[in-house]
Amino acid sequence: DQQVKQNSPSLSVQEGRISILNCDYTNSMFDYFLWYKKYPAEGPTFLISISSIKDKNEDGRFTVFLNKSAKHLSLHIVPSQPGDSAVYFCAANSYNTDKLIFGTGTRLQVFP
Amino acid sequence: EPEVTQTPSHQVTQMGQEVILRCVPISNHLYFYWYRQILGQKVEFLVSFYNNEISEKSEIFDDQFSVERPDGSNFTLKIRSTKLEDSAMYFCASKGTVNSPLHFGNGTRLTVT
Numbered sequence A: 001d002q003q004v005k006q007n008s009p010s011l012s013v014q015e016g017r018i019s020i021l022n023c024d025y026t027n028s029m030f031d032y033f034l035w036y037k038k039y040p041a042e043g044p045t046f047l048i049s050i051s052s053i054k055d056k057n058e059d060g061r062f063t064v065f066l067n068k069s070a071k072h073l074s075l076h077i078v079p080s081q082p083g084d085s086a087v088y089f090c091a092a093n094s095y096n097t098d099k100l101i102f103g104t105g106t107r108l109q110v111f112p
Numbered sequence B: 001e002p003e004v005t006q007t008p009s010h011q012v013t014q015m016g017q018e019v020i021l022r023c024v025p026i027s028n029h030l031y032f033y034w035y036r037q038i039l040g041q042k043v044e045f046l047v048s049f050y051n052n053e054i055s056e057k058s059e060i061f062d063d064q065f066s067v068e069r070p071d072g073s074n075f076t077l078k079i080r081s082t083k084l085e086d087s088a089m090y091f092c093a094s095k096g097t098v099n100s101p102l103h104f105g106n107g108t109r110l111t112v113t
Helices: none
Strands: A010-014 A019-025 A030-038 A045-051 A056-059 A062-067 A072-077 A086-094 A106-111 B005-007 B010-013 B019-024 B031-037 B043-050 B053-057 B065-068 B075-079 B088-095 B108-112
Touching: A010 A019, A019 A030, A019 A086, A019 A106, A030 A062, A045 A056, A045 A062, A045 A072, A072 A086, B005 B088, B010 B019, B019 B031, B019 B088, B019 B108, B043 B065, B043 B075, B075 B088
Parallel strands: A010 A106, B010 B108
Antiparallel strands: A019 A072, A030 A045, A030 A086, A056 A062, A062 A072, A086 A106, B005 B019, B019 B075, B031 B043, B031 B088, B043 B053, B065 B075, B088 B108
16 A cells, blocks of 8 residues: 655754655545654654645644645755654545555654 | 553563453544554554444454443453464554544554464
8 A cells, every 4th residue: 555655764954954754645535634753662743734725834843735736745844953853654534534544654863 | 731541552462362452542532543553564544433333444454353442431452363463563543523633642562472
């Protein structure tokens, strides 16, 4: 099941710089997208979401961009902080189902 | 901030044994879920539960699996006869409304030997 893909398994960014995490999807029925952050030995923590009727949603340092024609979304974190180091999961679902489809995750490391 | 709590954090069982994974969702939430993550793989949906019944389940959720909300606070996942391939991290999640995001617990690591 490759409906949601995160092609970069890892990303390393210097503190203060922008982190950009990418996600691609194949199912055109998806209409709601979420980003979760996960620390080791913890469950995923919700970060930010976006509906398919929007192309941008911002919450503090986190902004999610959605390009429906390209079936692509991205999460921007600016400025990046060492505490942002975690695994980031993209997830999606459609109006006719209750299940989230997750990507494989991108491990972000923010170094000083 | 309210949390979803899961117990135990780690469960070791022998193949063929029954296990019950326990979860206490956030108290005013109405929608309940189980997901799992096999080591190195994606987080996968297992089942959703609303109004005291299963609302959706994946093909993974076969007859060996069942869920129950035995009282007003607990939500359990039972695996009747565990297999080696059931070894995974199992996450419980809940949400208050249909349009709100899921809140996950910290998971139960199930090891089947």
